[in-house]
Amino acid sequence: MAWYNEQGKMTDTVISTRVRLARNLVGYPFPSSLDSTSANELIEKLSSPLEESGFRKIHFSDISAIMATSYVERHYVSPSFATAEGPRALFLQEKPDLAVMVCEEDHLRIQSILPGFDPESGYQKAAAVEHRLDREFDFAFDEELGYLTHCPTNLGTGMRVSVMMFLPALSASSCIGSLSVQLAKLGLTLRGAFGEGSGSIGGLYQISNRLTLGYAEEELIQALSEAVIQIAERERRARKSIRGEALEKLTDRIKRSEGTLRYAHLLSGKELIRLLADLRLGISLGIVQGIRQEQLTSLLVEGMPATLTLSSENAPRNEASRDKLRAQKAQSILLGG
Amino acid sequence: MLCENCKKRTATVFYNEKLNGKSRSLSLCGECASKLREKGEIQDVTSMIESFADPFWATQDTLFNDFFGISSLPKKAEHSACSFCGSTLTDILQNGKVGCPECYSTFRDALTPLMRSLHGTSLHRGSVPQRQLAVRARNEQLGKLRKELQKALSEEDYESAASLRDEIRTLENGKEMNQNGLV
Numbered sequence A: 001m002a003w004y005n006e007q008g009k010m011t012d013t014v015i016s017t018r019v020r021l022a023r024n025l026v027g028y029p030f031p032s033s034l035d036s037t038s039a040n041e042l043i044e045k046l047s048s049p050l051e052e053s054g055f056r057k058i059h060f061s062d063i064s065a066i067m068a069t070s071y072v073e074r075h076y077v078s079p080s081f082a083t084a085e086g087p088r089a090l091f092l093q094e095k096p097d098l099a100v101m102v103c104e105e106d107h108l109r110i111q112s113i114l115p116g117f118d119p120e121s122g123y124q125k126a127a128a129v130e131h132r133l134d135r136e137f138d139f140a141f142d143e144e145l146g147y148l149t150h151c152p153t154n155l156g157t158g159m160r161v162s163v164m165m166f167l168p169a170l171s172a173s174s175c176i177g178s179l180s181v182q183l184a185k186l187g188l189t190l191r192g193a194f195g196e197g198s199g200s201i202g203g204l205y206q207i208s209n210r211l212t213l214g215y216a217e218e219e220l221i222q223a224l225s226e227a228v229i230q231i232a233e234r235e236r237r238a239r240k241s242i243r244g245e246a247l248e249k250l251t252d253r254i255k256r257s258e259g260t261l262r263y264a265h266l267l268s269g270k271e272l273i274r275l276l277a278d279l280r281l282g283i284s285l286g287i288v289q290g291i292r293q294e295q296l297t298s299l300l301v302e303g304m305p306a307t308l309t310l311s312s313e314n315a316p317r318n319e320a321s322r323d324k325l326r327a328q329k330a331q332s333i334l335l336g337g
Numbered sequence B: 001m002l003c004e005n006c007k008k009r010t011a012t013v014f015y016n017e018k019l020n021g022k023s024r025s026l027s028l029c030g031e032c033a034s035k036l037r038e039k040g041e042i043q044d045v046t047s048m049i050e051s052f053a054d055p056f057w058a059t060q061d062t063l064f065n066d067f068f069g070i071s072s073l074p075k076k077a078e079h080s081a082c083s084f085c086g087s088t089l090t091d092i093l094q095n096g097k098v099g100c101p102e103c104y105s106t107f108r109d110a111l112t113p114l115m116r117s118l119h120g121t122s123l124h125r126g127s128v129p130q131r132q133l134a135v136r137a138r139n140e141q142l143g144k145l146r147k148e149l150q151k152a153l154s155e156e157d158y159e160s161a162a163s164l165r166d167e168i169r170t171l172e173n174g175k176e177m178n179q180n181g182l183v
């Protein structure tokens, strides 16, 4: 079971938590200046400790484009890793979800992904992998600058913690702009997901730490956690403040969305994201019953084009047949609850 | 990440295909993706992620642009190159990215102020590798032994001073060996 099929904490307002640690080995240039021979050597070196710890190796130069894209949709690798050329490998372990990209921008990108809100255990899980590798390899480190990375924005801890939040009520009351300014003062970044710039379809926003140097990991995690808990509280208050006619209208929209998700024959990816947002809000308001938040997260990931296509024995060949498959997927996941 | 076609809008669609063993990948904005599809320049629609911009990976790009904004280039070190990877300071500042771990020591004087304006500090306070803990412990031990040596010398206790000197020498040699492995 992958992260997107599991139960998590605070799922009324948080979809997922991700923690990533960037590390590099002494004695090799960063991947952008690494030749294929050295890159393969590096992958080989890292294989045995990772495979011994239960990771399976996926050489990205060997897999199909659609498979690579599906790993992006499931949040295990970055788009640039999926579309890059040259030797690179993903080491993957499910439950808890841990993904190690070798030869992305840095030699190692150790990432943990959890459903809901749980930055502490996300960090512990990523750090456990890091400690295992630290026993065998010399990480590039500087007493002043900390862990040395290809991009200076990751120096220090090399850690990025990111929480994907679901904020439909705050987003509707147009508080996101001011929230983003407040967060920036705390060294945190807010960005819309599934949209351009700071916009968002489906009320999904990501909050992450901007600074990596000058603070201990625990301090960075605590600052982010406090902000997330406060925002979640504000979002809940904003949801509760919807009353009267506005609530009637919202209830109607949510029920119609549930109907569409249960009975539509064709569903586009964008429509799916919108419907899932309505249902997620509906569950937390008690308007939708008999559906669990994690079913919606499963569908959010499994309804993505490449992952969806791979899930079917007769791969859909065009958009219409993919939209039909998406509608079928939605109905089977909702019934499964 | 900017669209590779118009180089203006944010890329939200990642397209990749493998045709006759040749792979091609593009990061595009929604508008360019539909234009290219109408023109028939990209085909395999199943491998497109529509409206899929995962900010987790993009965070870096904005930060990276902030780094670009710092234009106070120190002039003097521009021509020296990193002995390990050959990068020059100009390369690093133009790309906003560093060539190898060694570059950080080579260009320390020029990079440290930049790191300070980027992060607000240039002093790491987080976790350290096991190996570094050993280095720190040895440095502490060395400091202690040197103090003891001073004391022994001032008390004219030459016997203790000689053995302390030996101890210091052994530790220092160990340190040198380790610093070769260091960045």
Ligand SMILES: [Zn+2]
Pocket: B003, B004, B005, B006, B007, B008, B009, B028, B029, B030, B031, B032, B033
């Ligand atoms: Zn474009």
Ligand SMILES: [Zn+2]
Pocket: B082, B083, B084, B085, B086, B087, B099, B100, B101, B102, B103, B104
């Ligand atoms: Zn270098």
